Amino acid sequence: MIIDPSEKRKEVKKKLRKLEGLPTLPPIVQRLNQMIEDERTSLNQIAELIEKDQVITTKVLRLANSAFYGFPRKVSTVHQAMMLLGINVLKILIMTSSIFEIIHKEDVGLWEHSIGVAACSKIISEKIEFKDAQEIATAGLLHDLGRVIIKVSFKEEYQKITELISQKVDPLSAEKEILGIDHAKIGAFLMRQWNLPERLIEAVASHHNLENTKKYRQEASILHLSDVLVHARGYGKTLYDGVPPLDARALKYLNLGLPEIKEILFTLEPRLYELRFFTEELKKEIAGDNG
Template sequence: MLELSEHIRIQLERCSDLPSLPAVAVQILKLAQSHTSTMGDVADAVGYDPALATKLLKIANSPLYGQRRKSGNIRQAVMLLGLNSTLMLTLSFSLFSSLRQQEERGLDYNAYWQRSLLSSTVARLLGRMPEEVSPEEAFLAALLQDIGMAVMDRAFDQFYQQMETDENRHSEIIEFERKQIDTDHAAVGAWLLNQWNFPEHLIEAVSGSHQTVDSKELARVSTLTECIALSGIIADGIIAVDKNQDDEPPASLRLGDDYESLIEELYEEIPVVEGLFEMSLLDNKYTDKVLTEAKNQMLMRGLSFSQELNASRQEMDRHEQRTQLLKKESMQDHLTGLSNRKHFDLALEEEFIHARKNGWPLSAIFIDLDKFKSINDKFGHTVGDSILKFSAKILSAYTRDQDAVFRYGGEEFLILLPGCSSEDATSAATRIVEAIRSNKLTLKSQHKISITCSAGVATLNTQQRFDNKELLIEAADHAMYAAKQNGGDSVMVYQQSLAKNYH
């Protein structure tokens, strides 16, 4: 499972065109997270959306649930389906209806929804086996397992148009994403669901949807995450045959015989799901062919081959994670845990380019601890180190998630604040100066040490157009020294007149 870099997270947060939850989905999600929700509450919420109510009645009366008595209204449907099943199904319907209206950029949304719905149908069948998994939760999680692709299609300009391969091959999409931005749509999708306040277990299932699953026997599939990961692999195998792709895996690879009955059940449910969601999942010309090949283990070999490829990719991921860990350690200050000067230089260049390109402000706060040398000489380097670590914690606590704090060297720190105006950066610097002044460091001897700092603020904006990144930091440095000359324990904002005094 990959994580998002700070740069990617900031870019996602700045995107104003991300998929959003429809109002009815927000209400349903609140009901799902409340321990006091009743069937009447859910029926009332669904009733406000006639299209959603019609869908729910249709699925309650469908062969998927095999009810002897037909549901004549929403309350009867909710009673027959059960509270949790109703919540998950209505979320699935409302999200599908809303997200399907998204404007296409570079992503093939027909292939996207084909895989999502096919995976959901498989996941619902898989979800009936483990006791801890709800089939409807599995359906919803599988439906959303690729939502990160829709996010990336909107957040990164012409992202998928850069692919030089068939977008129906999911493994190649993942490899392309990781090569381009060092993460994949599973991690991005999990980030979005977290923004939507989805339950943690659904977020984890989406995040782990690309993991390798030991699927030699279906009985071993025991968690929601495993159901979702396996549903995608099975869907990819079916799509490969449906598209008449001729990749022939080694004949020696086999999966268990219990997949045959699963595939047979799947093909009984596919027409029902197609009718409910009004979308074709497979080319009818190939339906008989796919089922026949599944029975003859051709599809099973394809699934096992996909598993082997996934295992190979996972080993590559582990190697990449080890490399990234070493890279992270090389960019971290070992004393304070903050990013170091090397990391700062890279981050500054990247943020400066983005700010200039997009026309948004970039602020820098240069901070220097007042009279640190005197304290160090009086109490020793051990106390000096404690002061640096103490100050680093305060800086981290008083900055935004999208800001980056660095130890620049010695007792100097730098904070980069992307998208932050000069006024807001000055307010942030003032809060930091006040926090360092008001928080005293208690030594083992119970002696308390008061420390203060000086802060300089400089901002790249329409008024201050710095020609390069070095001039921005130099300006913040000048402002910080002006604060020191003013007695310390204060904040100064860069003005061009300051530069003349410190040349």
């Protein structure tokens, strides 16, 4: 049977729109959104709301303290995290920690890849003196959100995609063939549903297709380059066994040459070394939960 990709795409989007069978966000996210929109809300009130939830607080502080942000001192309160990271980043950390909790149980490799890309995105942003490096790091964390969704919520299709990949079809084409849409678009679609900033949505949507960018070409280029570099270094695991193609335009848009790439990789290495301890700690906890 031949699948009509555009029909399939409609079906997938419908499911996404209704959030059918998708990982649910903790109720606190909804509440946070309302508070952020309400101008009368103070940062203190927001911090208080988060701190009431011990589980979320622990997760957020742990992510904030992990090496991908590279803060020299320990972040010990939600308030401090908010001052250092900004409210948008904090919101995304809360979402991500919930989404990735599902995935790192099933797919530690993708989780490792994602935090590696987050760390690398932060380093590149700082290198080119880009504004809001933290926010870009967070986009790095979310760049493969669509893959998580496919794996968790489109299980049958995921099977077919991995079959195609084992027959040497490249992962993006395999996703498009089976779902009519690739993981970058799925991730962005969901991020829009969750009211995340347009800058991050476009970066995630276009991290494999730089020509699709409208306003945020550099953001998308940072994610694209980080994705390639983390694969090249062999940190984490995704559907790509080898190194995915590098779009040379990313280097042009970011005004980076090989000497800068070298600096980036040498800065990244110790971060990845530290992140490994972080991931191991999570793995142990999961093993503990199951045992």
